[in-house]
Amino acid sequence: MNVRVFYHDKCFDGACSASLFARFHRECIRKDAQYTFHGLVHRAGALFDEKDFSGDENAIVDFKYSNSPAVNWWFDHHLSAFLSPEDHAHFVAAQNNPQSRLQKFYDPNSVSCTSFLARIAAEQIGVEVAPLAELIQVADIVEGALSSRPESAVEMAEPAMKLTMVIESAQDSTFVPRLIPLLTELSFAQILREPLVADLLPALLERHQQSLQLIRERSSCEQGTIYFDIMDHPLEGYNKFIPYYLHPEATYSIGLSRSSFRTKIAVGSNPWTTTKPEQMLNLATICERYGGGGHARVGAISFPREKDDLARIAAAEIVAELRAHHTAQGIRPTMKVGS
Numbered sequence: 001m002n003v004r005v006f007y008h009d010k011c012f013d014g015a016c017s018a019s020l021f022a023r024f025h026r027e028c029i030r031k032d033a034q035y036t037f038h039g040l041v042h043r044a045g046a047l048f049d050e051k052d053f054s055g056d057e058n059a060i061v062d063f064k065y066s067n068s069p070a071v072n073w074w075f076d077h078h079l080s081a082f083l084s085p086e087d088h089a090h091f092v093a094a095q096n097n098p099q100s101r102l103q104k105f106y107d108p109n110s111v112s113c114t115s116f117l118a119r120i121a122a123e124q125i126g127v128e129v130a131p132l133a134e135l136i137q138v139a140d141i142v143e144g145a146l147s148s149r150p151e152s153a154v155e156m157a158e159p160a161m162k163l164t165m166v167i168e169s170a171q172d173s174t175f176v177p178r179l180i181p182l183l184t185e186l187s188f189a190q191i192l193r194e195p196l197v198a199d200l201l202p203a204l205l206e207r208h209q210q211s212l213q214l215i216r217e218r219s220s221c222e223q224g225t226i227y228f229d230i231m232d233h234p235l236e237g238y239n240k241f242i243p244y245y246l247h248p249e250a251t252y253s254i255g256l257s258r259s260s261f262r263t264k265i266a267v268g269s270n271p272w273t274t275t276k277p278e279q280m281l282n283l284a285t286i287c288e289r290y291g292g293g294g295h296a297r298v299g300a301i302s303f304p305r306e307k308d309d310l311a312r313i314a315a316a317e318i319v320a321e322l323r324a325h326h327t328a329q330g331i332r333p334t335m336k337v338g339s
Contacts (some may be wrong), residue, residue, distance in 0.1 A: 014061065017114050028125045040063045064164065079282075227253075
């Protein structure tokens, strides 16, 4: 049996979810299955190509819902999981089907897709997930921005943060599919010593320092909101915690960047802010207005590369909205004690 696993590409949680899915499927569903991994990215236009769902079974993890009859498995935790009301209705209807209900799962309250998938695998399929405790815990820390200090997330001292950087920044499209099986077989420290990863680390660490310096030069923080535009320096991703490392007093961050396949507006909130949740805006809802989505505290919007002007207009509107709301709430610039 050929199982094609589609996952959120350039995302630590997406890669970990794909590895965990393949492991539980092999152990409990089909021991003779062969797995191929295929990254999906948020971009302007269609996200899925029906002909790609060509496996004997097809699974999507940590990515938007597809109503294709060829998709057998789906796990996601994003608030903006459905591209349309019709997709959401299709999922709800599928829950009335005994087979679909046991293979398509959604929980927007889960911190990470990895921990959500682990919970379902343990409770409903009987997978022993205790040996994967490190993977599950770190996926929650990375995806939920639960590091104790911004320095922990940016200064690259921990193996997990180095591995996150490699997954988010590697430009070889075959790299993450080759890495995914290792995530549930080896510790993070062992993976970093594998030639597949070790050979990439020096150049990527240098590039991380360059992006840190670039955002330092380009970013400013006013009325609790950071803004920076680095579209003239194409990057295949940067550490999303850098803005708060540089501007710890901020509540929100808006960043404009460009990669090989899109122009992106990253919309985030400071994980270390003391601002009360009820005082903060839902960022997924804001991003959805422009065709994007995400979670309540972090989201993104994708534009075609030739639509930089529209991206800048949208970013300016979001910055103005967040700054006005921050001022209206009378939010004071403070951080959590100990950070």
